[in-house]
Amino acid sequence: xxVSWRTVxxxxxxxxxxxxxxxDPFAGLxxxxxxxxxxxxxxxxxxxxxxxxxxxxxxxxxxxEKATLEAFFDALGEQGCARITHLSADSAPWIRQVVTKRxxxxxxxxxxxxxxxxxxxxxxxxxxxxxxxxxxxxxVAGRRGTQDPVARQLKAARWALWKNPERLTDRQHARLDWVxxxxxxxxxxxxxxxxxxxxxxxxxxxxxxxxxxxxxWARRCRIPSFVEVARKITRDREAIDNNLDHGLSNGLxxxxxxxxxxxxxxxxxxxxxxxxxxxxxxxxxxxxPPLPGRTRP
Numbered sequence: 001x002x003v004s005w006r007t008v009x010x011x012x013x014x015x016x017x018x019x020x021x022x023x024d025p026f027a028g029l030x031x032x033x034x035x036x037x038x039x040x041x042x043x044x045x046x047x048x049x050x051x052x053x054x055x056x057x058x059x060x061x062x063x064x065e066k067a068t069l070e071a072f073f074d075a076l077g078e079q080g081c082a083r084i085t086h087l088s089a090d091s092a093p094w095i096r097q098v099v100t101k102r103x104x105x106x107x108x109x110x111x112x113x114x115x116x117x118x119x120x121x122x123x124x125x126x127x128x129x130x131x132x133x134x135x136x137x138x139x140v141a142g143r144r145g146t147q148d149p150v151a152r153q154l155k156a157a158r159w160a161l162w163k164n165p166e167r168l169t170d171r172q173h174a175r176l177d178w179v180x181x182x183x184x185x186x187x188x189x190x191x192x193x194x195x196x197x198x199x200x201x202x203x204x205x206x207x208x209x210x211x212x213x214x215x216x217w218a219r220r221c222r223i224p225s226f227v228e229v230a231r232k233i234t235r236d237r238e239a240i241d242n243n244l245d246h247g248l249s250n251g252l253x254x255x256x257x258x259x260x261x262x263x264x265x266x267x268x269x270x271x272x273x274x275x276x277x278x279x280x281x282x283x284x285x286x287x288x289p290p291l292p293g294r295t296r297p
Contacts, residue, residue: 009272009274012275012279013274013278015282015288016281016282016287019287020287026058026076026080029051029076029080029084030053030084030085031051031053031086032058032084033049033087033248033250033252033253034069034087034089034095035090035250037257039264039273039276040264045062045063046061046260046276047062048060049072050252050253052086055252056284057256057281057285058285060277060281061277062273065094066097066098069098073098073102073103082103084106085105085107086106086107086246088250088253089108089111089250090114091110091111091114091115091236096108096236107242108238108239109242109248109249110236110239110242111243111249111250113251115236115240116193116197116200118229118233119196119197120162122189122225122226122228122229123161123186123189123192123193124158124161124162125225126186127186130154130183134150153175153178153182154186157179159172160176160179161179161186164197188221192217195214195217196229199214199244200244203244204244204245207244215230256284259280260276260280263276264276
């Protein structure tokens with residue numbers, strides 16, 4: 001088309017600015033989700049805010065830090081902050097601090113994906129310790145040549161330990177059976193991970209009671225990484241209980257992030273995050289005008 005990327009970026013930015021000037025993007029905003037997405041190598045992030053009721057991307061900003069989230073609430077204004085009733089986000093302390101200060105009456109819901117990820121990371125720490133111990137035993141024994149069979153099995157079991165049981169292949173089921181027979185500590189760590197996942201499947205009061213039992217188990221499991229997960233959950237228990245009561249998660253935001261990643265690949269010529277933000281708002285914020293001969297789904 002003989003049009004530079006700078007010109008395309010300026011057009012997109014102008015169309016989005018015109019659309020936001022005609023319609024208040026924060027009108028009727030009561031339930032929001034906050035998350036971040038990496039858009040470039042080198043720890044380059046965007047923070048995105050999505051409306052849970054409409055699914056629209058309502059705001060995006062550069063970097064994932066307190067100042068960025070404060071900038072969103074500044075744009076929202078005091079009256080807009082007062083209208084926020086629910087907010088879903090991960091359990092980062094700085095998010096909790098900003099939300100408590102700017103929207104003290106909002107119900108903050110912890111994202112279950114991030115909570116379960118704590119358990120997955122703890123499980124993988126146990127697996128790595130077992131793998132390192134198996135390799136160290138081989139070196140002490142002076143064995144050379146092929147990799148130690150125990151270490152090889154532990155390395156191959158990584159995905160079987162991570163995945164949900166209902167999605168395992170026959171081979172992965174066999175690897176879990178091997179772990180249960182040969183490494184009771186690692187198998188116990190896997191059971192703890194699955195127990196925490198069940199909490200968010202049960203939801204409501206049943207989920208809270210299951211979480212109480214899980215915390216009691218994790219505190220006395222003698223696995224340091226899971227004892228630390230129990231501490232994190234206890235510290236953020238109110239937000240986790242809110243999720244179990246209201247069912248608000250960052251699943252919708254993760255879907256939006258997937259679309260933004262696709263836009264990032266399409267817009268490889270954009271050199272600034274501001275142009276990418278404008279393109280994301282154009283596509284996911286509802287600002288794209290009707291184009292001749294085309295219909296939007």
